[in-house]
Amino acid sequence: MNNENLITEKDVAHVAVLARLHLSEKEITDFTVQLRSILEHGRDITALDLADIPPTSGPIPLENVFREDVKGGCVDKSEVLSEAPGHQEGQFLVPPLLDGSE
Amino acid sequence: MTEERYEPVIGLEVHCELRTATKLWCACPNEFGGEPNTHICPICLGLPGTLPVLNRNAVEYAMRIGTALNCEIKPSKFHRKNYFYPDMPKDFQISQYDEPINVQGYLDLPTGIRIGIERAHIEEDTGKSSHLGKSGRIHAAYGALVDYNRAGVPLVEIVSAPDIRSSEQAKDYVSELRAVLVATGATDGRMEEGSLRVDANVSVRKGPDAPFGTRCEIKNVNSLRSLVRAIEYEIKRQIEVLEDGGRIIQQTRHFNEDTLSTVALRSKEEAQDYRYFPEPDLPPISPGEAWINKVKEELPPLPPQRRAKVKEIFGTGDDGQIITLVEQDLDGLFLGVLSHGADGEIAIRRLLNEAASQIEAARKLDVKDFAALIGMEKSGKLSATQCKAVLAEMLESGGSPLQIAASLGFEGMKSNELEEVITQIINDNPDAFERFKAGDEKVTQFFVGQVMKATKGKANGKSVIEFLETKKS
Amino acid sequence: MKLSEQLLSAKEIAVGIKNKTFSATEIVSDTLGRIEKLDGDIHAFLNVTGDQALLRAKEIDEMVSKGEDPGILAGVPIGIKDNICTRKVATTCGSKILNEWKPPYDATVIEKLRSQGAIVVGKTNMDEFAMGSSTEHSAFGPTKNPHNIKCVPGGSSGGSAAAVASGMVPLALGSDTGGSIRQPAAFCGVVGLKPTYGLVSRYGLVAFASSLDQIGPFSRDVDDSVLLANAIMGHDPLDSTSLDIDTPPIKINSDGGVRGLRIGLVSEFLEGISPEISEAIERACKYLDAGGGQVESCSVPSVKQSLSAYYLIAPAEASSNLARFDGVRFGMRVDGKNAEEMMVNTRTAGFGDEVKRRIMLGTYALSAGYYDAYYGSAQKLRTLVIRDFESVYQKFDVLLSPTTPTTAFEIGAKIDDPLTMYLSDVCTIPTNLAGHPAISVPFGYDSKGLPIGLQVLAPALKDDLTLKVASYLESARENAND
């Protein structure tokens, strides 16, 4: 990796949007410095030749873990709705959704 | 005029809900409808600390679909597709990404055209939100209610190659795909209940050798009719943009059922970045040869085979009728009726015209009873009108056609009674009878109608005409 | 500060209750009294569930009086790290965003504990969402090290470690993603075990990094860790990564000591450690040698890059695991004019800085164009770590290292420098990447009177070996320099 690949404030601002976080100008600056130092530390990995190494995503190799298609109990909705920040008519209430037609 | 220079290129993504007893990751029932939030548990609500465990049956159904679509069934794994949305409990969807269970298949349409299937992978469904507010319009809503009954229902997403070239072909593809999916037993294929949902990728290009144009994805297509209309609108829109010297922007568009047009969804700048990564809570699936073969062996006959069988046994019959018969899953009943010696022409007509409107009841009709009914119409014991009435009753409450006919008073007229009635009507309408004798076809219907009226529908139309003929001379 | 010398062990409590030497109610009252007395200074607990604990104690006493066996942890009070779900009892993960959320279900480990007679007396403090090495990142204020309240107890399971070290409870559960059990165990002078990945169900553990997280015990001695490990291990059909194998109860036979065991001293883990910890390692080697163990130096090259891989993998998984904290279904909500804005407002107000930092790091590592360079290569490094351990375990039965490069540091010393803070996990992280078991066992004190912890590592499913060697090292306490 060369310097062009270093994380920039613009990257940090974009990532904050992806992560649904609002960052102040100062936080963007601070996070950029901190993330850069952590990512630079990570260069010891990039220094290795890993081309032929397969990735590992879980520590113990398992496969075909299933449950049988048998009905079990549901939770009483009052118990979860009482913990919800908003509910109405037995449903979870949220502010208006944006994602519709214009 | 200019439209003829353009060729549409269409690929379809069909999401199909699997009819497992339980959801994909938890033991909640997988049932349509129900009071909101009654089929939920900590797992499908994505509560902190919960983990998914894969439903074996969902995998088997996906394999059936893959087999039916001539796919290669491969070892596969799950990924997380990360994006925020209140309908999605975990704010990521567990789906298959670069290693889906089914790849590289195809579907042959009854028209003989082959449409490629790129993949058919397993994923989870989301919950459902409904907008609050008087107009029900999104911008007028002051909030939304979320029901998670559907969250975590198993889906198979079937992605076609961009092999489709018209809205009509798209419709043929979805109809045939639906019939195949239903035949496998993996889904009930009900578009109206959302258990089959279609997204269309549409682009246009100048002629079959030109490179593909920029495509738009159309969502919210809820019926075959909408699919055709949405695609046609979109093709026209894109051609107009290009003809005006414009450029097509790749975007997701929403089909509006009221205006019959497609509208761009709010573009989200990060929409493309789902940050897929392997789902650490789920080990990969490796179906193995034995399981794959078992699924293959147990796969029920599919529509093409079933249509061929009907054709072979029935001998005659219109292709369209046979396609519908199989699509409606009435071919088994039809062949049963034929084997009882009933008349195929009448049987197929009654099945497609009358029985199809009550499809669930029709599939449960007793073969012998139905064959007997067709026999009664064929022999003239029942008129067509009477036969329909009896059939309606059979579909409604079951029972033998003989008893129903009797209870409805359809005993059939004895010929001397009929003779008396007809003679009386001829005597009352001498002018009309003269025209009948002169060969005026329209008057035939007049007499039949009069006889029916006088007999309250008991007379058999055919017998009436035969009798009138004898009176000619 | 001399701690816990006269305190009863979990084993002694269970036996005493079954023999009616004392009652569970007496034990629980005693425990609640000690918490009351000590926790004002230490702040190990976020929530003490005294009433429920006393009710449960009564049930246990009734069972005993009826001649029923309440289980191997009969009447033993236990503290639970607050990222383990307890039904109808607030579970906060040390975060404001959960807003005293009461789960509608119990974690599998909680059910297992209950079925063995243990009594949950409260939820312990932790770094927010287990992200940290000092418990200073708790939204509810730091926990203090019982050996010196100016120092951190380590983290992220600092509350559990401090609760056990101060004698408030004989047992506690923690979770270990990169050392979050072993590092605070070392800082607080208690035993902390990270079991083999998949041996203990994660169902009900609020996920930080799913492929690394594992629940494990804290106790004052190795025997009690064995007891607690036996209570919580076992296959769970609700966790797809739970191992479906027979796990007979661990029994450590300390008769033979470490005779004949091949013990590797990992040279990479010795780089940059404090001189006093170096001396402790030397003493340990001599002691192991005296017991018939064959100690030899060895190398696991890829552990050097493990820290880097960990700080890509763990945040990446965390960024996804923590997406669900969106103000829709549970926990805190800060309203907005639409759902999108509400989510942003909720997450911005609800998460602390360290959590935001890791979510940002992980989101970046997974984002388009960077996946291969960061997350992808970190996963490849994970393969190398597993291979390196595989080859070193051809020659050795167990490995030995310090648990931490230094003893407990002062509160505030590293809070502003995330990378330095991360470096305190350098010895513990590789085992999480490999999924192997590892234990931290106290081995003397430094000149400031702060505990030193040694780490014993073993291949997957050899949890019993780590415990056996730890037990031997523990027996050297009398011979150590305190």
Ligand SMILES: [Mg+2]
């Ligand atoms: Mg999809």
Ligand SMILES: [Zn+2]
């Ligand atoms: Zn559920």
